[in-house]
Amino acid sequence: MNIAVVGTGYVGLVTGTCLAESGANVICVDIDEEKVAKMKSGIVPIYEPHLDVLFERNIKAGRLHFTTDLKEAVEPAELIFLALPTPPGEDGSADLSYVLQVAKDLGGMIEDYKVVIDKSTVPVGTADKVHETLANELDKRFDRDDQNRPEFDVVSNPEFLREGFAVDDFMKPDRVVVGTSSDRARKLMDELYKPFVRQGNPVIFMDEKSAELTKYAANAFLATKITFMNEVANVCERVGANVDKVRIGIGSDERIGKRFLFPGIGYGGSCFPKDVQALAKSSKEADYDFRILDAVMDINQTQKTALVPRIKKYFGDSLKGKKLAMWGLAFKPDTDDIREAPSLYIIDELTKAGAEVIAYDPEAMDNVRGQIGDKIHYANDQYEALNDADALVICTEWQIFRSPDFTAIKNKLKEPVIFDGRNLYSLDSMEEKGFYYTSIGRQT
Ligand code: UGA
Numbered sequence: 001m002n003i004a005v006v007g008t009g010y011v012g013l014v015t016g017t018c019l020a021e022s023g024a025n026v027i028c029v030d031i032d033e034e035k036v037a038k039m040k041s042g043i044v045p046i047y048e049p050h051l052d053v054l055f056e057r058n059i060k061a062g063r064l065h066f067t068t069d070l071k072e073a074v075e076p077a078e079l080i081f082l083a084l085p086t087p088p089g090e091d092g093s094a095d096l097s098y099v100l101q102v103a104k105d106l107g108g109m110i111e112d113y114k115v116v117i118d119k120s121t122v123p124v125g126t127a128d129k130v131h132e133t134l135a136n137e138l139d140k141r142f143d144r145d146d147q148n149r150p151e152f153d154v155v156s157n158p159e160f161l162r163e164g165f166a167v168d169d170f171m172k173p174d175r176v177v178v179g180t181s182s183d184r185a186r187k188l189m190d191e192l193y194k195p196f197v198r199q200g201n202p203v204i205f206m207d208e209k210s211a212e213l214t215k216y217a218a219n220a221f222l223a224t225k226i227t228f229m230n231e232v233a234n235v236c237e238r239v240g241a242n243v244d245k246v247r248i249g250i251g252s253d254e255r256i257g258k259r260f261l262f263p264g265i266g267y268g269g270s271c272f273p274k275d276v277q278a279l280a281k282s283s284k285e286a287d288y289d290f291r292i293l294d295a296v297m298d299i300n301q302t303q304k305t306a307l308v309p310r311i312k313k314y315f316g317d318s319l320k321g322k323k324l325a326m327w328g329l330a331f332k333p334d335t336d337d338i339r340e341a342p343s344l345y346i347i348d349e350l351t352k353a354g355a356e357v358i359a360y361d362p363e364a365m366d367n368v369r370g371q372i373g374d375k376i377h378y379a380n381d382q383y384e385a386l387n388d389a390d391a392l393v394i395c396t397e398w399q400i401f402r403s404p405d406f407t408a409i410k411n412k413l414k415e416p417v418i419f420d421g422r423n424l425y426s427l428d429s430m431e432e433k434g435f436y437y438t439s440i441g442r443q444t
Pocket of ligand 1: 269
């Protein structure tokens with residue numbers, strides 16, 4: 001199969017690389033010349049476990065190509081993936097200008113049948129808009145009854161990749177959702193995904209609008225699930241219960257499920273915050289007030305800085321002269337992504353109160369440096385961050401923070417104090433080791 005992937009951000013790059021791995025011929029297009037030059041020379045522009053191996057292998061095998069020329073990518077392709085950014089506009093709704101511009105460009109250049117596939121998270125009705133935009137451009141080149149006028153279909157195929165597990169999620173998806181009302185496109189999509197759903201997980205076909213809403217509903221549901229647990233954790237702290245026990249207690253009911261029940265300092269990243277906001281907004285536009293989502297957004301914002309009042313309770317409101325070590329900056333482990341990361345909100349409040357922060361993160365420090373510069377200090381490793389610090393604040397549950405050398409922590413910190421936003425350690429062991437230890441939803 002010949003495939004074009006327009007946009008080599010996170011989703012585009014993973015999609016293109018994994019499709020090449022299944023044997024397809026893939027050309028990825030991006031307007032960023034520097035990025036394309038890098039990729040051509042074999043450099044993966046994002047951090048994602050296992051992507052580099054597939055990337056290199058498929059470039060070598062001649063199945064994965066890069067270009068800045070849309071036409072070069074589109075001409076041989078039967079399937080054209082749109083993996084373009086849809087950033088939130090000021091009012092929270094998704095900005096479709098990139099997607100619609102490419103639809104317009106396609107209308108000006110296609111010569112034969114194409115399936116245009118929306119991979120970006122886009123509001124309900126976008127497939128129709130893409131269809132209309134492309135058709136309007138074709139109208140300028142061909143009469144509606146012209147034999148030479150190329151046919152095309154627009155398909156909604158939302159992505160459910162998790163950062164850090166994206167390659168695995170693509171290669172072995174729980175399900176693939178395809179929204180299309182065309183039999184011709186359906187057959188091609190079925191063929192495309194066959195190599196990926198061999199374990200019996202389904203390709204679920206539906207109409208375009210349902211597919212578009214499925215993506216928002218999935219992310220909003222998961223964000224709500226996490227937020228619900230954060231609320232339970234907050235109650236636990238007040239009534240003397242332990243959220244770890246409650247989590248296991250409710251998670252063993254299959255209707256609830258064990259996953260995504262971990263309380264912490266809120267969800268972040270590029271997806272949940274944006275998608276919850278966009279679904280709330282588009283529901284309001286459709287004359288429906290999706291009230292639970294307003295509560296989710298509000299609670300999550302408070303939760304992000306839930307450690308700060310605890311730190312102030314311990315040290316007093318002014319943190320002048322206090323040096324705080326921070327482990328973890330990324331919004332979650334196994335990524336360098338810091339979008340909507342709780343760490344940044346915490347840093348903001350701690351430094352405003354006068355504290356000095358020295359941070360360590362295995363992957364995200366360059367990104368943080370790029371965003372906030374020398375507002376904080378950066379350590380070369382997790383233990384260096386602790387030198388002479390008054391306390392340790394944990395913001396991301398990287399594996400290397402899970403079983404640290406507690407003797408070293410105790411020796412390096414001025415006082416053995418840990419504020420843990422990710423519940424990494426057991427209360428008993430921390431008490432035994434002589435730490436003052438605060439976490440989420442468990443009594444100190
Ligand atoms: C999320 C979804 O999980 C993917 O299915 C979806 O494709 C993706 O968004 C997207 O729309 O592109 P991602 O943002 O990479 O993926 O990260 P998750 O692993 O889902 O974590 C999201 C946030 O929830 C993180 O901040 C994490 O710390 C938090 N979280 C997760 C919790 O606080 N508790 C949990 O139990 C699980």
